[in-house]
Amino acid sequence: xxxKKLLSLNIKILRKKLGFSQExxxxxxxxxxxxxxxxEGCRTWVSDKTLEKLARFLNVDIFHLFLxxxxxxKDDTLSFFHNRIDKLKTTIKDDIDKRLDQFYISxxxxxx
Numbered sequence: 001x002x003x004k005k006l007l008s009l010n011i012k013i014l015r016k017k018l019g020f021s022q023e024x025x026x027x028x029x030x031x032x033x034x035x036x037x038x039x040e041g042c043r044t045w046v047s048d049k050t051l052e053k054l055a056r057f058l059n060v061d062i063f064h065l066f067l068x069x070x071x072x073x074k075d076d077t078l079s080f081f082h083n084r085i086d087k088l089k090t091t092i093k094d095d096i097d098k099r100l101d102q103f104y105i106s107x108x109x110x111x112x
Contacts, residue, residue, distance in 0.1 A: 007065050008040050010066070015058065
C-alpha cells in the first residue's frame with residue numbers, strides 16, 4: 001500500500017477510535033474540515049507540521065501513522081494490555097535481579 005493511502009486510512013481509523021468527527025479533529029488540530037477530508041480522502045499530502053499536529057492529537061508517534069492499523073478496538077486494547085504486562089514483567093524481573101545482586105554483594109563483603 002502506498003504511503004499516502006496508508007496515511008489517509010490510518011488517520012481515519014485513529015480518528016474514529018477516538019470518537020472524533022472530521023469536524024472535531026479539524027477543530028482541535030486547528031486545520032480546516034476540508035483539509036481533514038482531503039487527507040482522509042487521499043486527495044492531498046501533508047506537511048511535517050500537519051503530521052506532527054495530527055499525531056499529537058491522535059495520541060500516536062508520527063511513525064505509527066505509516067504502519068497498518070487495526071480497525072478492531074478489541075485487538076488494540078488486548079495488544080496494549082499485553083505490551084503493558086510484558087513491560088511490567090521485565091521491570092519486576094530487573095528489580096529482583098538488582099536486589100539479589102545487592103544482597104549477594106553485601107553478603108560477600110560481610111563474609112570477608
